[in-house]
């Protein structure tokens with residue numbers, strides 16, 4: 170071995186070591202300084218799955234239990250009075266959570282065909298029911314009751330078999346957990362619930378399934394010190410089996426959202442008006458009324474494909490990831506109308522994905538000359554994604570700076586397009602015959618624009 174190579178190899182192993190032994194301390198300053206693992210920003214598109222006992226009543230939303238017995242919503246109170254015997258309790262729904270037709274490989278194939286690069290399952294929602302055999306959730310989990318299956322593990326195997334990333338949604342609080350309610354009564358000065366239930370369960374979940382992403386939720390009633398969030402995250406980033414790949418969001422205690430953690434969700438369905446300086450994710454649900462399955466959903470309450478594509482494009486142009494949610498039935502079926510939306514998104518991405526995956530926000534995010542246009546960029550190309558079908562053959566873009574050597578194409582069309590510069594910046598493109606696109610958005614690729 171030559172001396173030079175020898176020195177290089179020592180240097181690089183030193184560099185690698187200093188990277189893997191980076192120690193984070195349990196405080197936000199240190200934890201917030203951790204770079205987000207690269208896979209996440211490149212992935213751009215994920216699927217969110219809300220599935221639990223709430224899927225059984227399938228009415229109102231996944232907040233059914235709380236809205237019925239906590240909030241006493243008259244619609245839910247009368248729904249229960251009309252349809253269930255007196256004394257019927259929420260846990261009585263669990264035996265009907267059967268997952269009869271659940272085929273994890275079919276789900277994984279659907280999510281892959283949707284163009285998703287990661288999938289996030291509600292392993293435990295606010296109801297506290299775990300979709301895996303948690304040793305800390307006796308008789309209130311999917312192995313002891315309901316489907317008698319490790320739903321979290323079965324879906325994980327199928328998702329990983331497709332080389333997609335697997336994430337777990339975990340609610341910190343549990344609406345009616347007696348330990349939680351007692352801590353709450355004590356003004357969160359006691360920590361019975363996090364010490365005896367939440368944290369042991371969360372450590373167990375991570376060690377057992379080695380998730381690529383933890384989608385934390387249900388944090389807002391108590392400060393991060395009550396949840397021991399910074400201690401948990403320091404362990405997650407320093408010592409856990411997923412320390413180098415795991416990504417987290419920002420729901421780790423009252424006041425944390427949009428401020429601390431990994432990437433930011435801010436609020437549900439939040440979209441920033443301008444380009445944020447921090448990586449973020451928009452979570453959105455095909456059913457605009459609920460994240461969980463509703464038996465009484467109607468077509469006009471669902472997002473149509475063009476609305477989904479527009480939302481996805483705007484999110485990615487603004488530097489975000491797009492996490493699109495579906496609620497499976499208690500039988501384990503993904504309603505056909507959701508399948509239609511997901512495969513539609515995948516068809517659009519097959520043609521236009523080059524402008525989405527691993528793209529970066531451009532120096533300008535959007536413009537509107539005739540139709541709304543959102544920009545992304547990658548390497549030496551700028552992508553102008555047109556929302557809606559242009560009605561004229563001459564299409565104007567006002568922002569790009571052109572050079573003589575610039576090549577303009579439309580994704581999905583092989584011909585090179587003619588264009589002419591306008592002054593002081595921008596260009597007019599002679600569009601080709603516009604191909605059919607059920608997502609109703611088309612991408613112009615400008616190679617060499619700036």
Ligand SMILES: *[C@@H]1O[C@H](CO)[C@@H](O)[C@H](O)[C@H]1NC(C)=O
Pocket residue numbers: 274326327330
């Ligand atoms: C993984 O997928 C392949 C085909 O893509 C299939 O043959 C195999 O059975 C799958 N493995 C598991 C564990 O599901």
Ligand SMILES: *[C@@H]1O[C@H](CO)[C@@H](O)[C@H](O)[C@H]1NC(C)=O
Pocket residue numbers: 363364368369397400401
């Ligand atoms: C929670 O944090 C406290 C210090 O604030 C620590 O003493 C305790 O061990 C932590 N518990 C867990 C389960 O992480």
Ligand SMILES: *[C@@H]1O[C@H](CO)[C@@H](O)[C@H](O)[C@H]1NC(C)=O
Pocket residue numbers: 535536537
């Ligand atoms: C960019 O998009 C935002 C949000 O849709 C819109 O309010 C704004 O007018 C757009 N700007 C331009 C120049 O089109």
